[in-house]
Amino acid sequence: MKFAVIGGTGLIGSQVVKKLNAAGHEAVPHSMSTGVDVITGQGLEEAVAEADVVVNLTNSPTFDDASPAFFRTSMDNLLAACRKGGVGHVVILSIVGTDQVPGLVYYQAKALQEDILKAGRIPYSIVRATQFMEFMDAVLSWTTDGETVRLPATPIQPIAAQDVSDTVADVALGTPLNGTLEVGGPDVFTLDELGRITLEAHPDGRTVVTDDTAGMFAAVPGDVLTTKGDARIAPTHYADWLS
Secondary structure, three states, rough: OOEEEOOOOHHHHHHHHHHHHHHOOEEEEEOOOOOOOOOOOOOOOHOOOOOEEEEEEEOOOOOOHHHHHHHHHHHHEEEEEHHHHHHOOEEEEEEOHHHOOOOHHHHHHHHHHHHHHHHHOEEEEEEOOEEHHHHHHEEEHHHOOEEEEEEEEEEEEEEEEHHHHHHHHHHHHHOOOEEEEEEEOOOEHHHHHHHHHHHHOOOOOEEEOOOOOOOOOHHHHOOOOOEEEEEEEEEOOOOHHHH
């Protein structure tokens, strides 16, 4: 099979390309660095031409009010190119709970991306993942004030990027779901607890204080960022990943 992986040079995309090629398929990475621009449409038709499956792993450069426009424009351009090229399956990566956090514009934008794909008249699959373990350092930095990190007690189910990539590749190799598959890590922590575990493993003088008003995840209600129902549970534990 031939795969066009848009956003194929990033954290997830590069691993998806590697896995698909190792399985004996032809997976080609595309990104701004290879001349493909999902906003202007430059290079998109050429990138998806003759592809059996297109995997879209592009992401908005910001989490703010500009993110909905990014996903609307990029998806409109991508789906138009896919329809012209006769692509039979489009896969995107989204976020567990993205349609249940009205207080976060970025989550609204990801829900918009999903809705555009569903309405796009091409067989599709949506992979919703929980929060990446690789992003924990960034999460800590967002609410650091001197030697204090303020984090809410929001339930989090961290997943390793490699496990996300494996799931995306598996879904891309399969029959279109015309629906959504959730995937998350094997353990659930509160975010403040996860911060303490991280800093205990790699101490840098900072301490975590529980503050349910702090940071982006303060807007998340209940346990909506954890998997439900028939989700895939990835194998990598956070403690093993940290070590």
